[in-house]
Amino acid sequence: MPPLHRLSEAEVDEALDAHPRIGEKAAGDGQEARFSAAEQAASHSTDGALADRLAAGNAAYEERFGRVFLIRAAGRSREEILGELERRLTNDPLTELNETSEQLRQIAAGRIRATWENR
Numbered sequence: 304m305p306p307l308h309r310l311s312e313a314e315v316d317e318a319l320d321a322h323p324r325i326g327e328k329a330a331g332d333g334q335e336a337r338f339s340a341a342e343q344a345a346s347h348s349t350d351g352a353l354a355d356r357l358a359a360g361n362a363a364y365e366e367r368f369g370r371v372f373l374i375r376a377a378g379r380s381r382e383e384i385l386g387e388l389e390r391r392l393t394n395d396p397l398t399e400l401n402e403t404s405e406q407l408r409q410i411a412a413g414r415i416r417a418t419w420e421n422r
Contacts, residue, residue: 310404318407319371324361325384353381360388367392368399375409 310318364372372388379387391399 309401310407312400315400315403315407316370319373319403322371322373322410324371325357325374325376325388350381353385357381357385357388360385360392363392364388368396370403373403373406373410375406375413377410377413 361372372391374384374387376384391402394402
C-alpha cells in the first residue's frame with residue numbers, strides 16, 4: 304500500500320540529521336542517540352571484514368545519493384543490512400528517496416511503540 308504522504312527531499316534530509324551511519328554511534332546522549340544505539344545493538348557484529356564492507360558501502364551510498372544510508376536496523380542482521388545497502392545502491396534517486404522515506408516511517412513507528420511499551 305503506498306504511503307498517503309511521501310516525504311520531500313528536504314524533509315528526508317532534515318530527518319536524517321538525527322540518524323548516525325549504520326555501524327556508528329549517534330552523537331550525544333539524548334533520546335535519539337539512545338534509540339539509535341538500541342536499534343543497532345541487535346545487529347552488532349565483531350566481523351571486521353563485514354564492518355569494512357559496510358563502511359565502504361556507506362561511503363559509496365553517500366557519494367551516489369548525497370545523504371546517509373538509512374534502514375530500519377531493528378530486527379535485521381548486519382549481513383541483511385549490507386545486502387539491502389548493496390541493493391539500494393542500484394536504485395535511481397527518486398526510488399531511493401521513496402525507500403528512505405519508508406524506512407524513516409518504519410523507524411518512527413517502532414520508536415513510538417517502544418515509547419508506549421516502556422511507560
